[in-house]
Amino acid sequence: MRSSAAPGWPICPPTWPSRSPGATANACSARCGRRCSGELAFAVGRQRRPADAARCRCLPTAGRRRLAGGGGGCGLGLAGARRWPRRCGPTAGDALRAAGAAVPAAGRTAGRRCHDAGAPPRHELPAVAAGARRRPLAGRWPAVAHARHLGAAAGGAAGRAHPGAAATRRPPVMGLAPTRVWRRVAPARAVAALALASLVCGAQAAEGLLDFSTEERQAIAAHGPWPPPAAIDPSNRRQRDANAVALGRRLFFDPGLSASGQVSCASCHVPARAFQDGRPVAVGQGPGVRNTPGLMDVAGQRWFGWGGSADSLWAASLRALRDPAEMGGDEAALQRRLAREPALAAVPEGDARLVAAAKALAAFQARLVSPRTAFDDFRDALFRGDDAAAARYPLPAQRGLRLFVGRGRCHLCHVGPRFSHGEFADIGVPFFVPGGVDPGRHAGLQEVRGSRFNRLGPFADDGGASGVATRHLRSEHRHFGEFRVPGLRNLRQTAPYFHAGSAATLTEVVRHYSTLDPDRLHADGERILVPLQLRDDEVADLVAFLETLSS
Structure with missing residues (x-):
């Protein structure tokens, strides 16, 4: 059966006997195929009302989330909130408290974390309850986890609270209707609190981390890890x-x-x-x-x-x-x-x-070797699935990164942990210099092939074994005006930019790619670069990302 107050949640049938909290929880779990809340099971057993078993909510293990400092192992599902965003945390609890509603205290046992919502062991009792002044709850089950909190909240059969309850008093648990605990919170206020908490959690999750697609995450992961293994040059044995x-x-x-x-x-x-x-x-x-x-x-x-x-x-x-x-x-x-x-x-x-x-x-x-940067921490957190750590990366940088691996297609040339494929390209920057032109790669090819000091020459310590790429170099007309694609780390320290230092700031660099003239490029039919036509806010986002590549 299903409750109108909690759409979507499986509910335990009311016909089960309530001989003990463990029996109730186990029976509920067996019927629903999920673990059942131990606190509710205790309340059901304590009140000995079979009808109350209808309010034992079976929580999907994967759907539990830590709320307001509560443990993630067992706890109560809030009505209408089947899955909470990972980063709700204290913010959800603050919203609930601000609305005057009760906050679930499940799993909070004097610093211990409950790992099972079934019949709990004695070691989960609060430390104060296990001390010399311990008093049972009027013939009830003192070994039940969180019994002190629930007993103190409900007032106990004789109207007495545990001696240690004052020091560690927790707010009453939601979801025990129609007991006295539930009557303390008006249903309308609870619904309003839940709506407010959901809005706060959703906004926090949206502001903390963009919803990167699988393809975007793969492209981002390709820019790490950092630092990479040391590069060894076989031609230099020293x-x-x-x-x-x-x-x-x-x-x-x-x-x-x-x-x-x-x-x-x-x-x-x-x-x-x-x-x-x-x-x-x-x-x-x-x-x-x-x-x-x-x-x-x-x-x-x-x-x-x-x-x-x-x-x-x-x-x-x-x-x-x-x-x-x-x-x-x-x-x-x-x-x-x-x-x-x-x-x-x-x-x-x-x-x-x-x-x-x-x-x-x-x-x-x-x-x-460059030190690690904010981007490296973000990339690693995203790669291991730690969205909470990844959310600390600034949102403008995240938006700029999405442009970098997406519409901008910057990652096609600025690849890998060093953000460069190490080859050459014409990016539309003029190559005129005082007294003539700078031929770029065209002249570089002729020089490296004709040098006695290249990897094929007599001074290479590996006998030319690492000179395969040099051996197969060919100079073509298209290489005229091409320059090496630089890495993008440490950009904050290395202004100005481009091969002739013609861009004083990163903003100028990004605007160059936003407005470049495709007819100026001679890429021999290869069309990687196109004018990005970025808005001002997109330019700022891309610059924010590039700046995070510096320590």
Whole structure:
């Protein structure tokens, strides 16, 4: 049968005998196929009214939720509320109390949690009831869980309460009509309280976490976990050598490696800026034409530099040492400085010594890993199904993330934990530079294929085994004006953006993709980028998400 006051809830038949709370609960559970509330079973047995068994509500195990601090193991189902949102918690209880209604106290036994709604063991009794001053409830069942709370609320057969009830008094339990407990709460007030609690819970759940689809959750999960396993370069056997890391650290901060003696690697790769310099274009021994790339997580890249002119981190480091615009290119002075390092003095002078220094620099840079961010915590919580923890992620960032993996299709290029597929693309940013144009990947391909210091050359420690991608490189016209797709971590510290530093803020970056001209792109028939035509609030949401990728 079903009760008009509680639509949708199975009700135990009123013909069952009420010999004891355990028998009533077990009989109810056997009939309904679900666990039955122990508190109601106790009330039924105590009143010895078979008709009261009709109000023993069988609760679906999966549908129980913790309400107002109550345990999730057993408890009363509120009328008309079959499943409560996970994050109701104290908010639902506050709403009920504000309306003057009773709050279910099921499962609250002096800090202990009830794990079974059937006949309860003695260890679930409150600690005060098990003490020296314990008094039974006038011949009733003192071992029944929560008996003190119910007995005190109902007044007891002799009108007496347990001595410890005053200290731990709980509000009366709802759902015991027509006993005196239920008569304390007017049905109209209870219905109003339930409606208010449902609205509060629903609003809280909606505000805390967006309803991400399965596809969206899968796309989000693909951006982790963080940090990923360390990337190992087989062409540099010194990468994991602690002595090489220490040597690389010293060389990185040493201005003596430059021709002027005033510029070090750290001059452009500033640690406080995620190893970037904050300038539109780099300034070393002379002015550059490209923005300084940050070095955090650099070991995970496949190609190095905006044009991919190096296929290993040590080759990119060597290129900077020999470039006249960066470190000066005074090789004689550089050899003399390196000879003062005991670890390099024994290395033959010339390219071998330069390569040894470059591999030490690469070993140090490979240790630069970004810390975890708010996004990583959100991604992990979503992945393990912890919606309560995921709901702490800001809503604007959640909306921006939905755009990122949805309509914006940003995740097609900014993939994986590092938010980059490591390849190159034309995104419609002009590639004109003072005195000409920057060919981007087109020139980078020619340089890396012709270098003696690539993975196929004599200085690779694995004999060219890791140079398969380099071997199959082909330069095509479409590569002109393409630049490396950067990772998106640490964006707050690495402004300005794009290969020439032409975007001063993340808002400018997002607006570029919102209004780009598809006719400006030459993607050889590939149409990934389209103007997003974002509203101002969507621009703000996407920026909010991108900012959470920084610690």
